[in-house]
Amino acid sequence: MNDHQHNTARVLIRLREQRPLILSLTNNVVQSITANMLLAVGGVPVMLTHSGEIRDLLNSCANGMLVNVGTLSEPQAQTMLTAVKDAHEAGIPWVLDPVAVGLLHYRTQVCRELLQTPPAMIRGNASEIIALAGAEGALCRGVESTAASAAAINAAKALAQRTGAAVLVTGETDYATDGTTTIACRNGAEIMTRVTGVGCAMGALAAACLACAQTPLQAAVATAAILGIAGERAAAACARPGTFAALLLDELATLSADDVAKSALLDEM
Amino acid sequence: MNDHQHNTARVLIRLREQRPLILSLTNNVVQSITANMLLAVGGVPVMLTHSGEIRDLLNSCANGMLVNVGTLSEPQAQTMLTAVKDAHEAGIPWVLDPVAVGLLHYRTQVCRELLQTPPAMIRGNASEIIALAGAEGALCRGVESTAASAAAINAAKALAQRTGAAVLVTGETDYATDGTTTIACRNGAEIMTRVTGVGCAMGALAAACLACAQTPLQAAVATAAILGIAGERAAAACARPGTFAALLLDELATLSADDVAKSALLDEM
Amino acid sequence: MNDHQHNTARVLIRLREQRPLILSLTNNVVQSITANMLLAVGGVPVMLTHSGEIRDLLNSCANGMLVNVGTLSEPQAQTMLTAVKDAHEAGIPWVLDPVAVGLLHYRTQVCRELLQTPPAMIRGNASEIIALAGAEGALCRGVESTAASAAAINAAKALAQRTGAAVLVTGETDYATDGTTTIACRNGAEIMTRVTGVGCAMGALAAACLACAQTPLQAAVATAAILGIAGERAAAACARPGTFAALLLDELATLSADDVAKSALLDEM
Numbered sequence: 001m002n003d004h005q006h007n008t009a010r011v012l013i014r015l016r017e018q019r020p021l022i023l024s025l026t027n028n029v030v031q032s033i034t035a036n037m038l039l040a041v042g043g044v045p046v047m048l049t050h051s052g053e054i055r056d057l058l059n060s061c062a063n064g065m066l067v068n069v070g071t072l073s074e075p076q077a078q079t080m081l082t083a084v085k086d087a088h089e090a091g092i093p094w095v096l097d098p099v100a101v102g103l104l105h106y107r108t109q110v111c112r113e114l115l116q117t118p119p120a121m122i123r124g125n126a127s128e129i130i131a132l133a134g135a136e137g138a139l140c141r142g143v144e145s146t147a148a149s150a151a152a153i154n155a156a157k158a159l160a161q162r163t164g165a166a167v168l169v170t171g172e173t174d175y176a177t178d179g180t181t182t183i184a185c186r187n188g189a190e191i192m193t194r195v196t197g198v199g200c201a202m203g204a205l206a207a208a209c210l211a212c213a214q215t216p217l218q219a220a221v222a223t224a225a226i227l228g229i230a231g232e233r234a235a236a237a238c239a240r241p242g243t244f245a246a247l248l249l250d251e252l253a254t255l256s257a258d259d260v261a262k263s264a265l266l267d268e269m
Numbered sequence: 270m271n272d273h274q275h276n277t278a279r280v281l282i283r284l285r286e287q288r289p290l291i292l293s294l295t296n297n298v299v300q301s302i303t304a305n306m307l308l309a310v311g312g313v314p315v316m317l318t319h320s321g322e323i324r325d326l327l328n329s330c331a332n333g334m335l336v337n338v339g340t341l342s343e344p345q346a347q348t349m350l351t352a353v354k355d356a357h358e359a360g361i362p363w364v365l366d367p368v369a370v371g372l373l374h375y376r377t378q379v380c381r382e383l384l385q386t387p388p389a390m391i392r393g394n395a396s397e398i399i400a401l402a403g404a405e406g407a408l409c410r411g412v413e414s415t416a417a418s419a420a421a422i423n424a425a426k427a428l429a430q431r432t433g434a435a436v437l438v439t440g441e442t443d444y445a446t447d448g449t450t451t452i453a454c455r456n457g458a459e460i461m462t463r464v465t466g467v468g469c470a471m472g473a474l475a476a477a478c479l480a481c482a483q484t485p486l487q488a489a490v491a492t493a494a495i496l497g498i499a500g501e502r503a504a505a506a507c508a509r510p511g512t513f514a515a516l517l518l519d520e521l522a523t524l525s526a527d528d529v530a531k532s533a534l535l536d537e538m
Numbered sequence: 539m540n541d542h543q544h545n546t547a548r549v550l551i552r553l554r555e556q557r558p559l560i561l562s563l564t565n566n567v568v569q570s571i572t573a574n575m576l577l578a579v580g581g582v583p584v585m586l587t588h589s590g591e592i593r594d595l596l597n598s599c600a601n602g603m604l605v606n607v608g609t610l611s612e613p614q615a616q617t618m619l620t621a622v623k624d625a626h627e628a629g630i631p632w633v634l635d636p637v638a639v640g641l642l643h644y645r646t647q648v649c650r651e652l653l654q655t656p657p658a659m660i661r662g663n664a665s666e667i668i669a670l671a672g673a674e675g676a677l678c679r680g681v682e683s684t685a686a687s688a689a690a691i692n693a694a695k696a697l698a699q700r701t702g703a704a705v706l707v708t709g710e711t712d713y714a715t716d717g718t719t720t721i722a723c724r725n726g727a728e729i730m731t732r733v734t735g736v737g738c739a740m741g742a743l744a745a746a747c748l749a750c751a752q753t754p755l756q757a758a759v760a761t762a763a764i765l766g767i768a769g770e771r772a773a774a775a776c777a778r779p780g781t782f783a784a785l786l787l788d789e790l791a792t793l794s795a796d797d798v799a800k801s802a803l804l805d806e807m
Binding site: 297301304305308309314317319322325326329514515516518519522523 | 565566567568570571608609610611612638641642643644645732733734735776778779780781783784
Binding site for chain 3: 027028029030032033070071072073074100103104105106107194195196197238240241242243245246
């Protein structure tokens with residue numbers, strides 16, 4: 001067992017013990033699977049839309065927050081801009097999921113504005129990370145990346161250095177970096193891309209891992225490994241999308257720290 | 270078979286015959302499971318957001334309404350305040366689900382305002398019912414209660430007396446009261462708390478039972494027993510959350526009045 | 539194999555090859571199943587709410603659009619009215635799903651306004667198509683039709699002639715017409731009406747078929763046949779609603795062009 005496997009197992013143990021409460025400001029399509037994946041793994045999901053209530057929760061019992069711009073509207077952007085400042089003041093770590101940034105102009109500008117308040121983690125596909133890092137020419141096709149995740153490693157490092165966040169680039173292989181250390185996670189299954197919201201819900205899982213890990217990099221690695229291993233196990237039982245979606249929740253609920261320590265495919269690059 | 274078992278079986282029979290149409294003004298996270306649980310048990314779900322359309326429906330074919338403040342926004346609060354008045358004028362019974370009241374200030378104030386129009390039923394966990402009854406010191410952790418349901422029985426009775434509604438406090442044991450008679454329902458399974466929206470969808474089931482029961486108290490008891498028995502049967506087949514969620518719908522669809530009469534654990538206190 | 543079976547098989551083959559990207563402006567209840575059904579069959583789902591982003595997508599990588607008025611609000615109506623004009627200018631075919639038109643006044647008026655920009659397809663139940671065609675006296679009960687689909691054939695033909703769209707009337711038998719040719723599709727299973735959003739998601743599947751068919755009529759026929767056959771196969775495995783919903787996605791993902799060519803029950807009237 002290497003250090004990364006050991007740390008990932010410890011994050012899962014703490015997640016089950018501490019049951020972190022995660023506020024997800026996320027898109028309309030994935031709220032249910034986001035809450036269900038978080039509940040399955042051991043967290044407590046909350047979704048809110050009112051800025052005053054968001055502040056109430058951040059100042060009482062929230063342990064982490066996700067901001068996902070998948071179906072961004074102007075009122076929601078204002079709510080998110082206020083929420084990240086409130087989270088920062090309350091010392092609550094937050095995760096940015098810059099869905100389709102680079103393709104759609106409004107959210108690209110809003111995400112740049114959100115980043116003026118430092119997130120603890122940024123999770124995106126290769127196209128999104130490249131676009132957010134400021135490179136020209138990156139494009140995604142809707143929510144699908146047009147680039148392989150490895151193509152975004154340098155952009156991810158630059159983005160981590162500039163923002164202070166851990167960056168998790170997801171794809172066939174996931175890469176987690178804090179700008180200095182970069183770790184490849186090779187768990188996962190192709191069918192995970194055929195169920196709406198698995199990637200988006202990963203952002204809420206990341207926020208839960210942040211509340212239970214010693215560093216944002218450890219949290220990013222644990223997020224990729226825990227979800228990837230659960231996905232592999234569910235896909236081995238059934239790789240058809242409807243049944244797989246139910247089994248993925250089942251596996252997240254029953255995955256043990258031992259399973260994670262043994263199965264996590266984590267290599268420092 | 271005691272009277273409460275008999276009445277619950279009758280509610281289920283009528284629900285299947287009458288197929289009540291229930292308008293749910295509910296939170297963004299649970300709309301799909303709310304509609305699916307209602308459809309499974311025999312009701313007809315409708316969700317709307319436009320006040321004029323809500324009035325159209327209340328004045329044509331609606332048989333009941335749910336108001337759930339889980340992701341309350343200011344425009345939605347205005348819509349709900351108008352809708353409960355319209356429902357009252359149209360003689361349509363409505364159910365209030367005061368999600369996280371007591372923890373979050375904005376919705377606490379809105380729920381107190383909503384209660385100026387009398388609901389037929391209020392469904393909440395112990396923390397929510399205690400907070401809504403006006404007691405100090407009640408707190409919940411997000412959507413989770415920090416108190417056992419039995420701790421809220423007195424608050425539930427007081428709330429029933431003050432509002433004229435039946436109150437259903439849900440937890441490991443559910444308690445239904447009209448302020449005079451209180452009935453404990455001991456059906457259910459712990460895994461039900463690990464699927465997003467089962468509790469919220471219970472409010473829509475409650476509205477459907479109101480349309481088919483002789484009294485709000487009977488409807489509250491039937492709601493707890495029907496959902497609890499379906500949950501027990503599904504959990505006996507698989508207590509992992511993804512598979513369980515599908516089986517819960519299957520059981521709601523196939524549960525017979527005989528099953529309910531035999532399995533309902535209902536005791537007058 | 540008749541021509542309609544042959545064309546339907548070809549649409550499915552192209553759908554898997556081309557993976558059309560479909561923008562769905564749809565109601566809050568069904569976004570998840572809409573995205574999952576589209577992903578399962580081979581398309582790429584996108585949901586957006588911001589008019590500028592909708593225009594970005596329509597002018598970059600969208601291949602089709604769905605407009606479903608199920609939970610219409612005034613801001614969403616404005617967004618939809620702009621979106622259909624943008625789609626028309628960009629040459630992107632769009633599908634109208636006039637949910638509950640005829641029963642609810644606001645959306646009835648908005649749908650009439652939307653139709654000033656010509657859609658490629660209109661999909662509705664009998665009550666909705668009769669109401670949209672302008673006949674008096676059509677009523678639905680929430681989202682359920684009060685009329686059998688055959689009763690709407692003349693209204694569907696008239697609506698197709700007036701708008702230039704293919705019209706797909708869904709019910710126990712589905713009817714597709716371009717105003718001249720009318721085809722009955724007898725695939726499907728009753729349990730499909732007990733899962734929220736199967737009908738609404740059909741609109742997104744229709745938009746995907748439009749991108750892969752030679753005519754809107756072919757696309758309407760393919761939509762009815764592909765979904766109907768997947769539904770029959772899933773129902774044969776399990777006709778309980780929770781399990782059925784998962785199996786429907788599984789069948790959509792594994793259905794072959796041969797299956798479709800052999801099983802499609804398509805008759806020209």
